[in-house]
Amino acid sequence: MEWSSEAGAVMRKVPFFVKKRVRKKVEAYVAQQGRGTVTVDDVYAVKKGYMENMEKEVAGFRVENCFGPGGCPNRAGPDEDLAGRIESLLAGSDLRGFLKKTVNGPLKFHHEFTVTLADCPNACSRPQIRDIGIIGAAVPGLTDNPCSMCGQCVEICREDAVTLDENRQMPQIDVSRCLDCGQCAGVCPTQTIQTIQRCYKVLLGGKLGRHPRLARPLPGCYDADQVLDIVGRCVDFYKQHSTGGKRFAQLAAENGPELMAALEDLIHYQKKG
Ligand code: SF4
Ligand code: SF4
Ligand code: SF4
Structure with a gap:
């Protein structure tokens, strides 16, 4: 068109x-x-x-994705329709019905519960300012394959997370700097660096407006089923605590420890090779 x-x-x-x-x-x-x-x-x-007809258009939730599934070469997370699965989950949660009961006055788009996926750490779809933000990750790890010391991994890493150890003739990855974009594994001709896990990072409680707040990352990296579990529990938490249209981000700020307790058994830590 x-x-x-x-x-x-x-x-x-x-x-x-x-x-x-x-x-x-x-x-x-x-x-x-x-x-x-x-x-x-x-x-x-x-x-x-x-x-x-705005009120009729308010679905109660919104799921957005970056352009990754359209063929973006930077896509780092698993190749699957997580957005579609989240959409089905939220469609079954009757968030519109919940908002109709709790919001005073007509529903507006800013009342909607929002989940945004970005398929790599470039985060084009701005997951940091959504109720739940999800970022695709490709976790790099070292293999036993000999390194040719070509330096391509060092060159491509925008975080300065890769260095070459001249004595051991091997690369080293500083995990505290690495954003798990997977670019170094993508250029390594010897597969000394490989992607060892494709998964999702999850951020909770972001919003714009009068009191903006960046979503906070959960520790760890999750598969699709785990992400759905986290989203489901966040929606339950939201429905238990939100009154008068209070946003999930505000609840996350006010009831942080309680929210983390509700997710405690799901949270895990990322392992890197
Ligand atoms: S977030 Fe990454 S994968 Fe998605 S459109 Fe942007 S660069 Fe591409
Ligand atoms: S995966 Fe980590 S180390 Fe590799 S290029 Fe991306 S940020 Fe750098
Ligand atoms: S790890 Fe791979 S890309 Fe990096 S210097 Fe060695 S061979 Fe080159």
């Missing part, structure tokens, strides 16, 4: 948290009329209807 430059300019002013939905609706509206180009009038027509 093509967009005229005027339509694109209007679209850029739509708030980021509804932009994807509005774009989809505009394109569906234009396609329905058998046209292939979006004009500025189409954007205004759809935007008007959308704002007038």
Whole structure:
């Protein structure tokens, strides 16, 4: 679908948290009329209807993903549809029904429980400012394969986490600096460095607004089933404690130890080779 430059300019002013939905609706509206180009009038027509029916559009939750599944070469996490599984989980949690009962007045998009996935530490989808942020990780480890000391791993690492030990003729990875992007393993011609685990890091309790807060990372790296377990428990926690539309991030800030206790048996620590 093509967009005229005027339509694109209007679209850029739509708030980021509804932009994807509005774009989809505009394109569906234009396609329905058998046209292939979006004009500025189409954007205004759809935007008007959308704002007038905002409460009906509030699903109670939102799951977003970066462009990783579309073929981004930086993708580091497991190759699977975790976003789809989270969406199904949240769809079965009746978050809209919960919000209808607890929020005073009409529902707004900012009431929605948000989960955002980024498939690598570049974090393009901004998981740090969502209720739950998930970041795909490729954990590097050393094998017994001899190193050719070519230096490509050192060169590609943006965190300065890799050094070469001239005496042992081996690389060393500083795990305190490493972000698990997997780039060093990707360029190593001898597979001295390999990806030993593909998993997800989980951040809890981020938000923007009047009192912004960056989501805090849980220790460890998790598989999809474990992430779903964490998301499920966070939703339970949210439904047990939230009143009057209070956001999960605020609960996480106010009841941090209680939230961690609810997750305690799920939290584990990352092992690196
Ligand atoms: S977060 Fe990483 S994988 Fe996702 S779009 Fe950005 S660079 Fe690509
Ligand atoms: S996985 Fe770690 S050590 Fe390797 S390039 Fe990424 S940040 Fe550097
Ligand atoms: S670990 Fe691999 S990329 Fe790094 S210097 Fe050795 S052979 Fe080259």
